[in-house]
Amino acid sequence: MTATDEAANIRHAEKMKKHKAAKDAMLAGKTDDKGLLIVHTGPGKGKTSAALGMVFRHIAHGLPAAVVQFTKAPDWVTGEALLLRRFPELCTLEIMGEGFTWETQDRTRDMAAARRAWERAKEVILDDHHRLVLLDELNIVLRYDSLPLDEVVAFLRDEKPAGKHVIVTGRNAKPELIEIADLVTEMTLVKHPFRAGVKAQKGIEY
Missing domain, CATH: 1.20.5 (Single alpha-helices involved in coiled-coils or other helix-helix interfaces)
Known part of the structure; x- marks a missing residue:
């Protein structure tokens, strides 16, 4: 040296x-130690993936989590569902969507599905069992007015238990939701293979 x-x-x-x-x-x-309201939004990839990382951390620590999926349909085969179903004692998985709005093309049906998922989401948020609840793509149904924004914001602001973590994912998060959140991350799109003609791939997108 x-x-x-x-x-x-x-x-x-x-x-x-x-x-x-x-x-x-x-x-x-x-x-301070408190339950957080977390929002993952933005046009870039990784919003649900990052949220699922927190779900997996909870499972690894033996802390129960719940995942309510607002747009994915029960017949979709996703990697997260295949894995989470291996831990039924630690993760409640509710796949309650009917596909994307451009697939259903039925606003009444979309609103009914969103309402069912939201009612279930409130149950797992209010219970004494789950430490973390992921509301996957709730931002999407709020964007299309499938649920009343003021109802969702009021519940998450006023009724979420103090020790409960809640994560909301999806593009175009409403400013009212961002305002009440403790942690907000915006995923920025720099490059995406879809634009180069590459389809969604197993293990990457689903």
Whole structure:
């Protein structure tokens, strides 16, 4: 090791020591523990995938979670459903959609499906069993007015138990939902293979 390398290492160690002290002081002030309302939105891929990562973390820690899917249909074969069904004691999976709105082409039917899913979602949010609830693509049904936005926002703001985590996914999250959320992440689209003619692939999109 040269003298230059040794001097660089000493400077690095001193810098990291100060950095650690600052981080330790910052973390010492973070003492609150609460259930979070989390929103994943934006045009980029990964909203549901990131939310499912939190579901898997809960399962790994032995903490019960629930997943209510608002647009996916029960006959769709998805990787998350195949995996989550292996842990029925730790994950409640409710696949309650009927496909995308451009497939059903029936607003009354879409609204009925959204209502059924929302009523079930409220049940698992209010119960004493599940620690985390994922409302997959709830933003989509709110975008198309399949559920009253004010009803959903009021419930999540006023009735969600203090210790319960709730994740909402889907593009075009409503500003009213973003306003009451604790954590909001927007996925930004930079490149997507679909634009180059590549179809949805098993293990990547589903």
